[in-house]
Amino acid sequence: MLLFKMMKRAAVLSWVFLLIACEKDYEPVLSDNALVKLDIPSYFPSWNGYAHENKPTEYGVELGKRLFNDRRFSADNSIACSSCHIQNYAFADDNVRAVGIKGREGFRNVPPIQNLLFMKFYNWDGNVLQLEKQPLVPIITHEEMDSSVLEIISRIKDDEVYKRLFTKVFGDAAVTADRIYRSIAQYEYTLISAGSKYDRVKKKEAVFTQDEERGYEVFQIKCISCHNTALFTDQSFRNIGFPVNPDRNEAGRARVTGLQEDYMSFRVPSLRNVEYTAPYGSFGQFATLKDVLDYFDAGVLDAANLDPVFKNNGNRIPLTEQEKNDLISFMKTLSDNKFTGN
Amino acid sequence: MKNLKIYFLLFVAVTAFISCENNDKAVANNVILEFDNTFKDKTIILGDATSSSATVNVSASGQAHHFSELKYVISNIRLIKTDGTEVPYNINDLDKGAAVIDQSRPASLQYVMHNIPAGKYKQVKFGLGVKKELNTLDQMRFPIFYAIAGANDTKMMWEWGTGYRFTKLEGYYDADHKEMSVHTGSTVQGDEGDYIQGVDAYRDIVLNLTVNAVVGDKAPKISIKADFDKLLSGKINTIVLKSGQGAEDNATPNVHTAVQMIKFVDNLGGNGSSDLTGMFSVKGTEN
Numbered sequence: 001m002l003l004f005k006m007m008k009r010a011a012v013l014s015w016v017f018l019l020i021a022c023e024k025d026y027e028p029v030l031s032d033n034a035l036v037k038l039d040i041p042s043y044f045p046s047w048n049g050y051a052h053e054n055k056p057t058e059y060g061v062e063l064g065k066r067l068f069n070d071r072r073f074s075a076d077n078s079i080a081c082s083s084c085h086i087q088n089y090a091f092a093d094d095n096v097r098a099v100g101i102k103g104r105e106g107f108r109n110v111p112p113i114q115n116l117l118f119m120k121f122y123n124w125d126g127n128v129l130q131l132e133k134q135p136l137v138p139i140i141t142h143e144e145m146d147s148s149v150l151e152i153i154s155r156i157k158d159d160e161v162y163k164r165l166f167t168k169v170f171g172d173a174a175v176t177a178d179r180i181y182r183s184i185a186q187y188e189y190t191l192i193s194a195g196s197k198y199d200r201v202k203k204k205e206a207v208f209t210q211d212e213e214r215g216y217e218v219f220q221i222k223c224i225s226c227h228n229t230a231l232f233t234d235q236s237f238r239n240i241g242f243p244v245n246p247d248r249n250e251a252g253r254a255r256v257t258g259l260q261e262d263y264m265s266f267r268v269p270s271l272r273n274v275e276y277t278a279p280y281g282s283f284g285q286f287a288t289l290k291d292v293l294d295y296f297d298a299g300v301l302d303a304a305n306l307d308p309v310f311k312n313n314g315n316r317i318p319l320t321e322q323e324k325n326d327l328i329s330f331m332k333t334l335s336d337n338k339f340t341g342n
Numbered sequence: 343m344k345n346l347k348i349y350f351l352l353f354v355a356v357t358a359f360i361s362c363e364n365n366d367k368a369v370a371n372n373v374i375l376e377f378d379n380t381f382k383d384k385t386i387i388l389g390d391a392t393s394s395s396a397t398v399n400v401s402a403s404g405q406a407h408h409f410s411e412l413k414y415v416i417s418n419i420r421l422i423k424t425d426g427t428e429v430p431y432n433i434n435d436l437d438k439g440a441a442v443i444d445q446s447r448p449a450s451l452q453y454v455m456h457n458i459p460a461g462k463y464k465q466v467k468f469g470l471g472v473k474k475e476l477n478t479l480d481q482m483r484f485p486i487f488y489a490i491a492g493a494n495d496t497k498m499m500w501e502w503g504t505g506y507r508f509t510k511l512e513g514y515y516d517a518d519h520k521e522m523s524v525h526t527g528s529t530v531q532g533d534e535g536d537y538i539q540g541v542d543a544y545r546d547i548v549l550n551l552t553v554n555a556v557v558g559d560k561a562p563k564i565s566i567k568a569d570f571d572k573l574l575s576g577k578i579n580t581i582v583l584k585s586g587q588g589a590e591d592n593a594t595p596n597v598h599t600a601v602q603m604i605k606f607v608d609n610l611g612g613n614g615s616s617d618l619t620g621m622f623s624v625k626g627t628e629n
Contacts, residue, residue, distance in 0.1 A: 126539075127503060127529065127531060127539075127540075128531060129531050129539060130531075133531070136479065137504060140479070140492075140499070140501045141501040141502065142501070148481055148488075148492075149481050150482065150485065176482060177480070177481065177482045244587070246587070248587070248594060251589070251600075251601065254589065254600060254601045256529045256531075256539065256600065257529070257541070257600065258540075258541040258601055258603065259601070260589055260601055263589040263601065264589075304589075
């Protein structure tokens with residue numbers, strides 16, 4: 001009888017174990033690992049849907065930040081995520097095109113990492129829809145870190161600090177690819193820039209100067225149809241006739257969608273902290289904001305799928321010198337020095 | 343009653359165990375899939391730009407071309423018995439059920455499948471490429487296939503799309519040996535609301551065997567022809583190669599551009615509906 005009872009227990013137990021083994025991504029939320037309280041203005045857009053499944057936690061963010069700054073992610077231990085995503089540049093850098101290990105050059109400009117919690121599409125062509133799926137790309141890309149996730153795991157798994165943090169976040173010290181991706185994403189979700197002068201004006205805690213005010217008025221007439229919402233991007237993809245990247249891998253969003261109308265279209269970039277993210281354009285075509293505005297004023301390249309904003313207006317956005325200067329003054333009110341540490 | 347309960351629980355435990363495993367516990371018998379990569383009926387010989395030995399093909403629109411590199415991924419292999427039963431072969435395990443066919447490596451042209459249940463088989467199905475559920479470059483889950491596909495001399499990965507390359511064809515065309523480079527792969531990433539982003543370049547191939555394969559004591563060999571003449575002169579698209587930087591140009595800036603890619607995909611692997619064979623056909627079965 002006793003034997004039967006034991007057998008029965010063993011059977012139940014083994015069944016439960018197997019069920020767990022078959023289950024994927026089972027991650028318990030630990031009670032002493034509190035959710036991070038995020039300070040988000042009411043006028044910001046809603047979260048990316050996937051973020052609800054990976055809400056930033058206190059230790060998750062600490063772990064993610066540590067991983068983000070860990071040079072062991074690159075094949076030769078020379079660069080971390082933070083080597084290209086530098087806080088002072090709103091987590092972008094000042095290179096024309098991204099530079100990876102051994103000086104290898106990518107084919108696009110490093111995008112800033114800010115307000116990703118609210119983005120529906122990531123990267124210039126929007127190929128990634130879920131932030132947790134992004135970290136693998138730079139890890140394995142030849143022109144970036146040129147490593148692999150198993151290589152990284154083997155390098156960090158015996159690190160005592162990581163063992164402690166992984167245990168605090170996930171319940172045990174196992175370092176897995178998914179856990180790495182989730183932690184980095186949690187950290188990135190907390191990189192929210194909402195403390196610019198513009199935001200203070202919006203909350204009636206500050207007022208624009210005359211230049212800024214005039215710039216804001218021009219902005220609302222000539223820019224806002226694309227640089228819309230509190231993020232200053234409507235997250236649409238448009239071909240605005242910028243000089244074309246000579247790299248043969250470049251096709252803009254068409255690379256992702258296979259649609260002719262997306263050829264050389266890119267996501268409208270956010271203008272927050274735009275003062276710190278020069279050079280501008282998908283491969284750093286423009287050194288300064290003035291250069292960009294001069295280009296719009298002079299006229300852009302024609303294309304079959306050139307955005308109607310240009311197509312219907314003689315392929316340009318006419319701007320006087322005064323308007324350009326005012327616009328730049330306004331754009332600088334989108335700088336968040338607490339966020340960038342400048 | 344108690345006994346019954348125990349047996350039931352044991353049964354559940356065992357089934358759970360099996361469902362975690364792959365269903366390859368049956369009779370130990372091999373089936374070989376042999377791939378003959380051709381231009382029409384001629385087996386392809388690879389060569390560099392000015393090679394005199396490389397097999398040259400002329401497309402329907404008159405463009406001479408030859409290859410220096412020819413690779414593709416097969417996975418999701420299923421064998422269908424004469425009674426219609428479908429026998430999947432490690433279809434959810436890339437380490438055990440997927441392969442890179444590489445014309446420069448003769449050993450890769452024969453894919454040996456183990457432990458196929460005895461019986462008569464009338465049809466083979468396989469995927470050209472990797473179905474989207476598994477196409478995630480998951481090194482933890484499939485370290486063996488990840489290593490094979492990612493090897494420096496193989497390069498069957500699309501890092502930016504975190505997926506595998508499904509075909510990789512490098513070569514030269516026209517009298518002046520202009521470079522051609524056709525890479526295919528999926529860019530499907532998931533959903534954004536109701537919108538499913540990207541193109542799925544995976545194609546399911548269905549081939550009827552001319553002679554049934556008899557699995558039992560011997561290891562039958564199914565010979566499959568992959569006729570790369572179809573790349574440019576396909577059942578679905580007649581393609582004219584054009585070098586340049588525009589959206590219409592397909593010969594070289596086609597490395598990662600989904601716009602032109604899907605025409606090549608449909609020619610090689612069919613369109614998934616009216617054409618389920620693409621460039622593939624069965625040459626014969628040796629029992």
